[in-house]
Amino acid sequence: MNQSVSQRMQELEELLNRYNKEYYENDEPSVPDAEYDRLFHELKALETEHPDLRNASSPTMKVGGKPLGQFKTVQHEVPMLSLDNAFSVEEFEAFSKRVEQRLDTNQTVTFCCEPKLDGAAVSLLYENGLLVRGATRGDGQSGEDITENVKTIRNVPLKLSGDVPERLEVRGEVVMPLGAFERFNEQARLRDEKVFANPRNAAAGSLRQLDSKITAKRPLHFYAYSLGVISETTQLPDSHYMRLQQLKDWGLPVNIEIKTVESVQGCDDYYESILARRDSLNYDIDGVVFKVDSVRLQQDLGFVARAPRWAIARKFPAQEQLTTITGVDFQVGRTGAITPVARLEPVNVGGVTVSNATLHNADEIERLGVRIGDCVSIRRAGDVIPQVVSVVKDKRPEKTEAIEFPLHCPICQSDIERVEGEAVARCTGGLYCAAQRKEAIKHFASRKAMDIDGLGDKIVEQLVERDWIKSPADLYRLSKAELATLPRMGSKSAENLRNAIKATQETTLARFIYSLGIREVGEATANALANHFKNLDALVAANSEQLQEVPDVGAVVAHHIVSFFQESHNQQVVAELREFISWPEGEDASSVQSDRLTGNTYVITGTLSTMTRDEAKSALEALGAKVASSVSKKTTALVAGENAGSKLTKAQSLGLSILDEEALHELLKD
Secondary structure: OHHHHHHHHHHHHHHHHHHHHHHHHOOOOOOOHHHHHHHHHHHHHHHHHOHHHOOOOOHHHOOOOOOOOOOOEEEOOOOOOOOOEEOOHHHHHHHHHHHHHHHOOOOOOEEEEEEEEOOEEEEEEEEOOEEEEEEEOOOOOEEEEOHHHHOOOOOOOOEOOOOOOOEEEEEEEEEOOHHHHHHHHHHHHHOOOOOOOOHHHHHHHHHOOOOHHHHHOOOOEEEEEEEEEEOOOOOOOOEHHHHHHHHHHOOOOEOOOOEEEEHHHHHHHHHHHHHHHHHHOOOOEEEEEEEEOEHHHHHHHOEOOOOEOOEEEEEOOOOEEEEEEEEEEEEEOOOOEEEEEEEEEEEEEOOEEEEEEEOOOHHHHHHHOOOEOOEEEEEOOOOOOOEEEEEOHHHOOOOOEOOOOOOEOOOOOOEEEOOOOOOOOEEOOHHHOHHHHHHHHHHHHOOOOOOOOOOOHHHHHHHHHOOOOOOHHHHHHOOHHHHHOOOOOHHHHHHHHHHHHHHHHEOOHHHHHHHOOOOOOOHHHHHHHHHHHOOHHHHHHOOHHHHOOOOOOOHHHHHHHHHHHHOHHHHHHHHHHHOOOEOOOHHHOOOOOOOOOOOOEEEEEOEOOOOOHHHHHHHHHHOOOEEEOOOOOOOOEEEEOEOOOHHHHHHHHOOOEEEOHHHHHHHHHO
């Protein structure tokens, strides 16, 4: 028995050491955190049961990976340790009891609570208020000198303000915000460059660039969570929480979610609160960290081999798991885009059972090297569709099957084409294809297009499946009697829907253009086209050069517009729609009432109290402005309401003008 246990422990050690190297040193993990945690806890349990078989170099005794050779090595004066994990409230209760027993107290212990950011741990050393060194955690005893790289992180102060200790070491996490991560990967795919598996690897990989100019281009953020070395003469509060607030006063960024609570119940309430808001946060977290707040009590509790006794991380349900691909389906979108979707052995990811995940396109299938039958890592974060992150090639079975991209549309059997230079393959069937027809009509009826109240996705699908509507124009031919025969419709609901459809027969040219679903023609572009051409006939007759005279219309968008209006079936749809829909011609052809703000670009963020964000957007556009969804150097100003988040931070870092709600009203009435 001892021999088989010893063999299993050796297997686990070898696996965990390899996974550690991939995670900490190569920034290319082959398995998700949940699989690593499972193996780690299996080894830890075996070592607890058989202490005589435990290896002194076991991964359970280590913190991370060894420093990379390309960087100068930094010795940590105070070790940067890891944390023990709890996966349930019961495990946290056991931790709390151990704390009370070791302190020999019945008094309620106060805990400092914070989100467990999933990034890369770093140490920043300040001397006389100036940043003199940045280092990775490494193996906990020594790390890599990444000073030049951390200096490029926008929210890391190079100089602290106030009465700062002569020597001050600040520890924290470097993360890549989720929105920035998605944009970074999308751009990397377009350039056929390396795509990061998750934001944590993006952050770690960015910090370990040998050229700091590359790091400077990566959208990284730093959050302080503890102190290391401090000058002996420095007087600081006994409270860990208050020390973090002191760091904030000196100019260091501290996470706004950090707070103190008392009792196990208080900690559990905090955990549930953060878990409920996890998907709305702009950074990846994999749990919550609880620390005994009193620094004096922390010192009394001390440390074990790799972790403090006074802190623990309570992990969330994993958002990345392993499962098997059992097949691949191909879905058809509104523009004919063919998306491969992997069928999976059902697996619980982040508290949700996942049985399908996107494979994006043929290039992504090739990049991943994925086959039917493969063991794959699946990731789900927020409202993002679950996706296949990587293939675990070590677990590939003997018999797997290549994924063959279809030559014909799985819905209408039309040819599938792939334009040179594009990653996406498309069905050429247009509205002839039922899948495209459904999506095109859903878009036509959507709030920002014709805004047909009550025409939901299920009703559209029923109408298309009955072959009652072959184009959006057929919506205006539907009778109340026909609508009343739909499941769960009824006479009154049918009358309301019929009236809602009729109410859209008077609209604006901008809305009409947007409702057509021309590729890459969004609201802002539709407004610009309507404002420029004044009437639809002029737009339809425009060539590529004339279209590119419109602000924000480049060669690609111009090509899509010309191609759309040259298609005979699109010409027929537009002609049919014009029998039912009208809009003001000439000066009032678009929603633009003035050109006072033409050439200006605004971004709206946060909550406005006197109007909705859509109302603010419409008001700005009516004055000729463009309203964008993201902040850039081209942004004229940011309109910031209550609870403005990362967009405000970015606007401030770019030195852009910030308008509050009062300033917005002044701008609109001038």
